[in-house]
């Protein structure tokens with residue numbers, strides 16, 4: 079077993095560091111308070127090289143696998159204080175670009191991928207509906223076959239990047255037989271066919287520099303070639319997208335926790351109370367150690383999940399364990415970092431923002447409860463089969 083990065087993983091992590099360090103984040107506190115997503119910064123990330131990360135080699139892309147993308151996102155988030163921006167980017171990569179490269183036809187890839195990259199188009203991935211959150215297969219938003227393609231009707235909500243999106247990858251009901259093949263995946267321009275995007279993003283407590291909102295479809299006639307993969311193949315496409323989110327997107331929180339650890343260790347070493355640095359007190363040392371322990375255990379689970387994903391593991395067990403561990407760690411470490419910074423920790427800025435940005439991590443891409451249900455079901459089957 080080798081825990082070192084390969085040459086390519088290291089190259090991507092170094093590239094990500096350089097790209098992140100060039101971002102002008104002077105106004106991140108103001109944008110966070112105002113709840114503003116920065117399109118120029120998103121474009122800069124794409125144009126500086128991130129846009130090529132998931133492009134196939136045939137399009138002169140880096141064609142990163144899950145481990146490599148995990149290394150890239152972790153490094154971006156470590157060196158960029160705008161976690162909302164990296165969240166918007168990671169959702170675009172994992173849930174919009176990856177399904178296109180994995181499931182779209184070569185004609186669709188040629189039609190979409192160069193434009194998305196060259197023009198830094200922003201993608202949004204829509205599954206959730208007001209009445210279909212964790213119970214996602216209860217979705218009612220649908221696509222009915224028509225003469226020239228499909229007619230779409232319904233409402234998706236809580237969708238990352240929806241208010242600023244140039245294109246949409248959307249999962250819709252195409253049958254009502256009550257089985258796994260009732261769903262299909264579509265790709266659409268967001269400003270055509272009468273699709274209606276939320277103009278104002280939802281105001282939320284964390285990840286405020288990402289725009290989130292709803293999408294309405296009202297008799298939207300879309301062409302036949304909007305369908306990705308076969309009719310009825312939406313559920314597996316959705317599952318793969320979720321695997322990539324639970325693994326690669328969550329590297330964002332690893333990067334964030336590393337930055338938080340560095341800042342907190344520095345602060346407790348410098349700050350003096352009772353004529354000694356805070357770091358000289360054993361209670362503080364233990365809190366710092368707990369933060370490091372959370373970070374390291376989450377990191378081991380996440381890279382193992384990325385490795386499993388690259389080997390074709392779609393069971394969801396490794397990714398769910400990693401996601402639960404990282405979201406718990408990010409929330410817990412966020413609280414400890416605020417506590418150890420005292421009043422400084424609650425003044426608007428990176429330390430308090432990291433706690434707020436961590437809070438939704440236990441909700442999106444599958445809530446912790448629902449993932450635990452899935453892990454337990456798989457665990458019981460594996461124990462019966464003596465596979466553990």
Ligand SMILES: Cc1cc2nc3c(=O)[nH]c(=O)nc-3n(C[C@H](O)[C@H](O)[C@H](O)COP(=O)(O)OP(=O)(O)OC[C@H]3O[C@@H](n4cnc5c(N)ncnc54)[C@H](O)[C@@H]3O)c2cc1C
Nearest residue numbers: 203204205206211212236237238438441442443445447448
């Ligand atoms: C920041 C953010 C970004 C998001 N981005 C996107 C996006 O880009 N695209 C998209 O489609 N969606 C997105 N979502 C929506 C997200 O996927 C849903 O919020 C999530 O699936 C949970 O659904 P819900 O909010 O309706 O909660 P519910 O499903 O109503 O769950 C509420 C609570 O009940 C618990 N619960 C539900 N069912 C069970 C059960 N069977 N057993 C035990 N406990 C249960 C849950 O764990 C949770 O604690 C985003 C959400 C957030 C917060």
